[in-house]
Amino acid sequence: MKTATRNLTIALAAAAALAGCAKEEKTSYGDARGVETLTNTFGSTDLQMIAESMARSMQQAPAIHSGNLPIVTVQEVRNKTSEYIETRAITDSIRSELQKGGRVRFAVDAVGMQQQTEELNRQQDSGLYAKPSAVEKGQMVGAQYRMEGNITSIVKQVKDKKDVYYKFNLQLWNIRNGLLEWSDEKEIRKTTSKG
Amino acid sequence: MKHSWTIAAMLPVLFAACATPKGFEQPGFAFGCPIGEAKVSSMDDLVKLKTTMEGKRTTIMATEMRCAKTGDLMKIDANLNNDSSTVKRIAYKFRWIDREGMRAADEETWKPVMLYENSNLVINTVSPSNKAVDFRLVLRSQE
Helix, strand or coil: CHHHHHHHHHHHHHHHHHHHHCCCCCCCCCCCCCCCCCCCCCCHHHHHHHHHHHHHHHHCCHHHHCCCCCEEEEEEEEEECCCCCCHHHHHHHHHHHHHHHCCCEECCCHHHHHHHHHHHHHHHHCCCCCCCCCCCCCCCCCCCEEEEEEEEEEEEEECCEEEEEEEEEEEEEECCCCCEEEEEEEEEEEEEECC | CHHHHHHHHHHHHHHHHHHCCCCCCCCCEECCEECCCCCCCCHHHHHHHHEEECCCCCCCEEEEEEEEEECCEEEEEEEEEECCCCCEEEEEEEEEECCCCCECCCCCCCEEEEECCCEEEEEEEECCCCCCCEEEEEEEECC
């Protein structure tokens, strides 16, 4: 009995000691637009800088600038880097920036096409909607331009020093004649050294 | 005699040209940049008016700023100077203001840049939309 009590005391003391050692978790909100330098992999600052720079540059392209709200569709940004990058997040941000600028309209892209056709079919073929309010098929507007790009990187590491160079290239192609209407690049270099 | 009259007639024209560094500037603008009612008689005045520091202060200073219209958007070039003998790292962003003096666009992302010792770096941007008619350049240290 005495041994059992002693064991229990030891166990309680150990648990209390471990609880004391555990670091207290603290959560706070930060600046979503602040400079993030936790690691040198592709981060939020890179994404935001690329989106802002590309959108501002594209707004000055003659095809956009002098056009009457040209219609653009977003195609893929190919990730040619060695790391996983959600390139859709970059094109989404570019699209938002351009949309806010009020110079471009966006047509549904390949990614959103399935949802678009499903909704059209639901309204027209399900028999659930009143005919006058259901949208007609065959009224979608085709894009005049398509936006596509690449992101590439060069990574070099020597001992404790790592250098990452990103190059993001975006192009605006005229769908009718296949001409490249605009293209721009954004380069980012990040270096990390230990110690 | 005829020659000296010609020179005398040309001198005031030349002086007049030198006296207006801003050239043919429209009222409310200096070096192409919107200044509203503020008095701006030099590049230093313009830079002081348009630049602010937030957060950790930096010794990097904007020394020149020029604006131009590109269609209905505003294009800005700003020269940043590092006159120290060490490399400096800062972040900058532009803040856009509309006709009513309110924010014309969402807060921009801080853009980190590196300036070599004793060097200049020209940063440039274009307004996000034609609603933005004025701006401030915001700087902070990244060290």
